[in-house]
Amino acid sequence: MVYAPGTQEKDLTKLNMSLQQNAAQNKTNATDIATNTTNIVTNTAAIASINATLPGQIATLQGQTAGYEAAWSTYTPTINSTGGTFTTVSATGRYLQIGKLIHLNIEVTITTVGTATGQVQATLPFNPKNSQGAYILAGRERVVTGKMLYGSIASSTNKCSMTFYDNTSAIAATAVLVCTGIYEAA
16 A cells, blocks of 8 residues: 655655655666567567568568459460461450469451461460369350350460360351360469
8 A cells, every 4th residue: 555645744754655655666667668678669660570571461462362353455376277367367365364273255257268277276375374174165166157166275285276175176267266264384
């Protein structure tokens, strides 16, 4: 119990006891201030360290979440066939990347066939991850036959190969091939 003398206190013993108690309390307060000052220095250093690493952590997080709110991007696929060459062919491609997952849409317009035979091949916006099998895409020829397309991406190539669902060639003058699917980027 701390003794607090009144303003009219005349007893020197009581006043001395009060001064000793105040001195002890001041010593405790000084120790608390020193501890708090050390804690402030430590916390300031911790905050500086966090502020130094925070931009890198934010960049990493942004990289991990890239594409979650992104719009589709466009690219121009290069088109060829497994045999011969096209005289006139064009293509447009769109993709949405979410992390390493690529949502893909390719549209190929064959105007003049030339000597092209076999499968239609379109380059991808990103190399595929090596996997134990092919990535499978689906699509449709929109103008000539309306047949379903089968697209595959072998992990060893940067191309989507397209044929009709029954493995017959989809190459025909004025054909428009649309293929879509998902694959994992390397």
